[in-house]
Amino acid sequence: MDRYAVFGNPIEHSKSPLIHTLFAKQTQQVIEYGRQQPDSNGFNDAINAFFTEGFIGANVTSPFKLDAFRFADELTPRARAAEAVNTLYKRQDGSILGDNTDxxxxxxxxxxxxxxxxxxxxxxxxxxxxxxxxxxxxxxxxxxxxxxxxxxxxxxxxxxxxxxxxxxxxxxxxxxxxxxxxxxxxxxxxxxxxxxxxxxxxxxxxxxxxxxxxxxxxxxxxxxxxxxxxxxxxxxxxGLGMLVGQAAESFYVWRKVRPKIEPIIEIVREML
Structure with a gap:
């Protein structure tokens, strides 16, 4: 099973695990998605261990988007323009792609x-x-x-x-x-x-x-x-639709499948 997580500090409030679990169910993908909360200066150690343990991809939120930008081996044009990364993906050759889907x-x-x-x-x-x-x-x-x-x-x-x-x-x-x-x-x-x-x-x-x-x-x-x-x-x-939309774009980067976001927006909004 492919494993993913969102990195942030604090992170317990994050809707990302819910959203990506709903995406996976909708698109019939089998994934595991969790949360990671490194210390404020511990992102590099945490993300290195994360990928070494076999995880495939990560979402990154405050305060680690610049750390993720510096960590990536290669950046998409939109990540380079943003000077921040919210999506990391370990490719088959082992290199880490940094993207920004915001x-x-x-x-x-x-x-x-x-x-x-x-x-x-x-x-x-x-x-x-x-x-x-x-x-x-x-x-x-x-x-x-x-x-x-x-x-x-x-x-x-x-x-x-x-x-x-x-x-x-x-x-x-x-x-x-x-x-x-x-x-x-x-x-x-x-x-x-x-x-x-x-x-x-x-x-x-x-x-x-x-x-x-x-x-x-x-x-x-x-x-x-x-x-x-x-x-x-x-x-x-x-901005709830933006939140779900950037998550859907991350999901596409990892899975090459585009989920339908409107049903997910409705579900998440009901839970606010």
Whole structure:
């Protein structure tokens, strides 16, 4: 039986074992999937032992995505662009492939919810690792342009400069947003986890059609509520579909089978 696990610290809250077990049942695959919680500085020892013991692949979450990026023998283009790895796969020759499926998970969920992204004008709030991991897949999906807004404008500009050869991408601080309209706004910060909001003007929602929060909860997140208060006609969604989507992409990397994500999203949401 092929064995997999998710690495993180803390990790007991992770939905990955449930999601991948459901994927396996749906696609008639036989796998075992568990959790691994190394010490904060113990990732390399833990992952080496993991693969030595015969495990095939791993998902990697906070705080180990950079460690996994450095550990991999080879990186996919999207992992290289993200400068982080959330999926490791031991190939038949023994080498370790590092991939990042976060951006694919976001793009697939946005398309599932609201159709193609071609021509859309996007605002990404925040300039951390979550943002960096999704820019290339979004540009590859042929969005018209991306604007990154961050509390520290220079950090947003660094990200924009990094990807400017891939598409139209601009940046600013929260307080000096350009006077342009956005079709889709994505909150890439973790502000909603404790009921907070990004410190950005509510005018961003004027004429916007969609607002997406990468975090997720049993009820609407604070960002989703705020967006609808500002623009009642706006359509909102949380990041549960992104979570399941990135997991499905990892499952495909390992098993070469694509699970159907909508039934799994429904099951996981009922358990929140």
């Amino acid at each position: 951006g694919a998970g976001l793009v697939q969920d946005l398309q599932r919810l609201w159709g193609e992204l071609n021509g859309k004008r996007l605002l990404l709030i925040g300039a951390g690792g979550a943002t960096r991991g999704v820019i290339l897949p979004l540009l590859t999906a042929k969005v018209q342009n991306i604007h990154i807004a961050n509390r520290t404008a220079s950090k947003a500009q660094q990200l924009a400069d990094r990807f400017k050869k891939e598409g139209v991408i601009t940046a600013s601080g929260f307080n000096d947003l350009p006077e342009i309209q956005f079709d889709l706004i994505v909150n890439c910060t973790s502000s909603s986890l404790d009921g907070g909001l990004p410190e950005i003007t509510p005018s961003i929602f004027i004429n916007a059609s969609y607002a997406y929060d990468m975090t997720y909860k049993a009820q609407a997140t604070s960002f989703m509520v705020w967006a609808q208060e500002c623009t009642p006609s706006i359509r909102t969604a949380d």
